[in-house]
Amino acid sequence: MAAPMGWVPVLLLQCRGWRFLRRAGAKLRDAEVRFNSTEAAAAALSEPQVPDKEVATDSTISHRKKTFSEVLAERQEEAQRTVLINCPSSINEKKMLKFLSSHGNIKNHFFYETCGTYAVIEFSEKGSIASLQNATGIPEFVEECPVPFKSRIFTLTPKDLRSQASALRSISCHKQTPIPDGELVKKLCSADSKTGPFKIEYQTKRVPSQRIATQRILYVIGEFIDNFGPGCVNVQKILNARCPLVRFAHQPSGLQCDLTANNRIAMRSSELLYIYGNLDPRVKALVFGVRCWARAHNITSSIPGSWITNFSLTMMVLFFLQKRNPPIVPTLDQLKALADTEDKHVIEGFDCTFVSDLNKIKPTRNTETLDDLLADLFEFFGNFAFNKYSLNIRKGKEQNKPEASSLHIQNPFEQNLNISKNVNVKQLEKFVALARESAWLLQQAGKDPSSSHSQPWGLAALLSSSVTNARRGTQQKGKTSERIRGLLDSLKISDIIQKRSFGTQVR
The missing domain is CATH 3.30.70.330 (RRM (RNA recognition motif) domain)
Known part of the structure; x- marks a missing residue:
């Protein structure tokens, strides 16, 4: 008896539903x-009314009722x-x-x-x-x-x-300025x-402010990436930073990604790094080499903390190349002087102007080899007075530190900011010590390695797990070779992926 009774509400609902549809x-x-x-x-x-049963509809033409789908x-x-x-x-x-x-x-x-x-x-x-x-x-x-x-x-x-x-x-009375x-x-x-x-x-x-709007948008996007983004892992929503962002790793490509909203200055930074990377082939090679070296010795890390970032390392390499005689890359002020009207960008009060046409930039007369540049770079920063001076790629020269921080690298556009403010004394001392050790190892690279087959030498020694152990002759040749091969393969993949977006991975 239960089954027939169960149909009563359904029949009533169907009848009411049909009546509702007719009235609607x-x-x-x-x-x-x-x-x-x-x-x-x-x-x-305009048309005469036709009785419902004579109205030509899809259902009457096909002699069947439409399915729910x-x-x-x-x-x-x-x-x-x-x-x-x-x-x-x-x-x-x-x-x-x-x-x-x-x-x-x-x-x-x-x-x-x-x-x-x-x-x-x-x-x-x-x-x-x-x-x-x-x-x-x-x-x-x-x-x-x-x-x-x-x-x-x-x-x-x-x-x-x-x-x-x-x-x-009121608009006609204002000074005429370019419109973004x-x-x-x-x-x-x-x-x-x-x-x-x-x-x-x-x-x-x-919402009360643009910052709150950005934080809420990035929070939702971060949740979406974490729950539905294929291959996206280690999602971090860093919403209280000066520039709120979502950071995650994309496993299939091996990329570390920072996602921001309304950050037009970051776009200009990416374009600037693209220009520097395409001015001279030695720039990319040196930047990727130093990044690889820093990763091998845990100078950089994918975890936020007191470590030096890849962006800071890139700025340091560019600063070093500006200090060569003759310079290998121009300063940011020199790039600004070459800019046309369409290159002018003032974002949130910060001057982000520089030339975008690579053909307007004269090639360097510097002919130094990568070997010499890498050795001199380690020697340069191994003896740099970080306690006194700040690095500034806009001017291409050191300047007195405006604040008491272990490492001061001026933001190229937001000049009141220090992009390496997070670095503490311990991490800076580690960087300086490893730079000095690496400079010493490269000086030994010209010597005959035939008498010492049991330990890495030259560039291989730089990429071993510990430069100090390499000097002491540790017996880890197999592991070192494996590590070097993996790092070099990683660099090749990164170079292919980032051909047109040099240096956009900022960690």
């Missing part, structure tokens, strides 16, 4: 006639052509529909009230949605910051022509003739 269909036809602004409504008014596919396709717009309660519906029709033909629409007035607009083509989105801006608030989010939910407000006129007058690309695109979108008398914006959540 009737209301939709009434709405189409009432608003009289769509093709469907016009057809309903077919209906679902239809509704999904309709949804992709539909937007939801929050509009003022006193909106002129005809004027609004005329404005929206500039983006494409409107197939269906209806208004409803719930916590405000909303309009559901269904376009005939998906391209109309893209057109509307291109003409839609991110809202601006006086004391709050919007969380950027683009969707098919919009807010429509009438334009205040008087405030626009006053804004135009992003702002220019935004202004051009707002100047589109399709905007008409209305201002349309995306609906967004509000």
